[in-house]
Amino acid sequence: MAGSANEEKTFRRFLELFLREMRTPLQDDEPLPLRPLTDLISEDEVEGECLDLCLQHLCKYNCPFTLAAALARATANDVLQSDLSVYHQNKAVEDNTESLPQLDSVKLARLIFNKLCEICCLWLKDFPQRRRSQAYYETSIHAIKNMRRKMEDKHVVIPEFNALFSLQDQEDQAYFAVFDGHGGVDAATYASNHLHVNLVRQEMFSQDPTEALCRAFKLTDERFVQKASRERLRCGTTGVVTFLRGRTLHVAWLGDSQVMLVRRGQAVELMKPHKPDREDEKQRIEALGGCVIWFGTWRVNGSLSVSRAIGDSEHKPYICGDADHSTFQLDGSEDYLILACDGFYDTVSPDEAVRVVSDHLQENAGDTSMVAHKLVASARDAGSSDNITVIVVFLRDPRCPAPPEVNEEEEEAPAEEEEEQEQEEVLQGELGCQDGGTDIRGKNMGTWPLQQCSAPADLGYEDRMDSFTDRTSLSLIGPELPSEGSRLLYPGAPSAPPTRTVTLDLTAPAGPGAAWRPYKLEGRPSPQRSRRWLQMESLFPREWRPRRWMESTSSRRVPRTGGLREACGPLRPLRATPCPRRCLRNRPGVALPRVPLGGCF
Template sequence: MAGCAAEEKTFRRFLELFLREMRPPLQENDPLPLRPLSNLLSEDEVEGECLDLCLQHLYKYNCPCSLAAALARATADSILQTDLSIHQINKTVEDGADPLPQLDSVKFARLVFNRLFETCCLWLKELPYRRRPQPYYETSIHAIKNMRRKMEDKHVIIPDFNTLFNIQVAEEQAFFAVFDGHGGVDAAIYAANQLHVNLVHQESFSQDPGEALCRAFKLTDERFVKKASREHLRCGTTGVVTFLRGRTLHVAWLGDSQVMLVRRGQAVELMKPHKPDREDEKQRIEALGGCVIWFGTWRVNGSLSVSRAIGDSEHKPYICGDADHSIFPLDGSEDYLILACDGFWDTVNPDEAVRVVSDHLQENAGDTTMVAHKLVASARDAGSSDNITVIVVFLRDPRSIIHPTLCQ
């Protein structure tokens, strides 16, 4: 795992501190470090749920990113080779319901945390060697509930995608996403845990990431609709994903969460959000027998203000799960990406967002730590009362953005 002595020392030090903090193997009645937000899991959710539980727990202790990805992968591989049938719940199947066997998510989480503990113990004795990954994209993230009663946003940061999925390729890959739930947080949680897993398992992933992203969105939607039927959930989520492979940026999205590229200090439009007042979306909905009407804002059948989403079973096919995607070659002149939900974009325009980032970098000598906080604050101050999530992904050294002659 460690590419040099200094990094190996850092990793070993983390493992020592982490094992000291973690309790011995969790027993049946011991509280969990993190409680799953869903009560039941189907077999196709196991890998994504395991990776998420591991990463969340490790990041709570400030685990180095590459080590967290490797530990999560090793733990998931071990779990996937385990007979999980003892954790299955036998439920009465209602007429027409999906008869998939389901797992008790609390018992499953206990198994995951205990297996993570075992993996850390083994690695402290003998740290596996892996190729040192390339430098990560520097990121700044901030998310707030704001004036809403509940926080229904979720976000995903995977700067070391290759390690998390044990992909042996020369090109660096990274995945960033924002999901904005409505009617509850279940769809956003599901998408945040499962979409990247569904992506990497697509046959087209290695050759055509754009197509794989669209297929992953569709599969995630189809599987969540089944889950919603089994568990009587009535919610949905928009989503925007950026997938970086080498010098190519892939963007895929459903709904009105958006990503913007900044190149040499100028905002570049990458996508058009799916809203009911878009003429092509309005025509699609009306062709299916639905309608778009004004009710405070333009809404599908007088209800939802987005025209595409994961979930929202009762509003399909008008609210469809077909993602759009775009591909952008990168030439090194790109500064950063801003991914955010509509709680940000509804009150902050692209030029204002660029100004906020530029001012912050100038005032802080290129330090990016609080960039996302400043952007969230600008949306709140401009009147946003919605949940707000912002991710800023720097595509080159932030110091070179404010000092163009530096780092050339």
């Protein structure tokens, strides 16, 4: 048991003080230190009742949990090996068609306390050597009745799960649970005493703890429904369980009790509570013949405000005992868990809970003893009148700084730098192609930029003067226009010779960046430029192109300038001057030249 000489000395000192307080053996006429909450129990419930009575009694004397778990397990083993037939009731209680024997819980409790004292005496003389679990989680717990008549919440904290069940070959394991009863405390008490026992008894517990948790919830629900039918109980309980095995977190829940994970100061959602207003829960209830009614809140058949729970036999099958589950891998960046009932989560948001814990730790130099008290007080101040139970499980030492966060952007920085270099090379290659048609990675990119349009055509800015390529894509200027020599032919144009032709006599400039400079009005056009673009440039000379306004109609007249006269000679009346207009039949925002009725110019 003891991991060191100081620890063994502490345990021996506790055993001495404990045996002074306990008077053994307890006689039949002497009162019990703790009285069981139920008068009759079945044989399947003996182990859970024994562990619960031992842990409650030892923790009342502030026994270290490592020692308390080992003493409770040794006591339970001795009790289970004893002859329990002397504690059977003379009259068996009928359970459906089977006769289920019942045990007198008061007489059994007296046997349990006597066995506990015997084991304490033996260990004081010869203290056993056992391996202590390496991981130990600091916890802060607080529960209040608040404004309710009775306290119907129960909670379970087992940081030494392996010691409680004598598990030698398992990783470090811990068990934490909160149960919120309604209609009485019997269902919450039953679940808090037996659910973890049913968990260990599952065959797949060592391989699949999550599935074992779900089956343990189902088995606990079935057995309590049988107990409720025998004892005429009408109550139920919600529950949330977190089971830690090594660096894996297993969560299972029924109802609206919740658990929240905090990682690097940020709340992480682990579950969704079972409430009737959830669409999937509402469909399940209605498919079974039930209904969801608003009565202050959404309720199943107008009664319960939860859609799943342990017990509530009169509401079966609408209130089912099938638990949901989830599994999470811990990487060391997690701060703590907050398990609580709906009395807390209905009034305190996850972000507010994180703020309360952070403020308390900063004000008290990382002291965790009163964290749960602060959270309960915040829920009560926020208007909660229900029972409130809060368990805070710290997954790392809050007095130590959090481990450095591994930034995904930093990990991807080398790859991003390589991509940026590649983009720069491509851009430089494009500029080179525009200057002289340079080949990039074996592919000739041509002499025209890859992308011309810098903005969509439907920007609609008022009083803005843009170039032609700012408002529309050059690849969407309308249908291909046939040409003969140096004149353009438009659809519907007569076959007769045109009344006027435009002779193009443009020369491309030379030197670096020549592709970006306008053509000169002398010489012959460069063979590298497309004839189509030369024809379009002849429609919009450079002298007046920047002064043109892009509008949805063609009512604005183009100013007469000398540049167009010099290039094309005398012009027709202004109404025949080509100017951009919106083509409503084609894609919005595409500018087409206005064509005179004659078909050409």
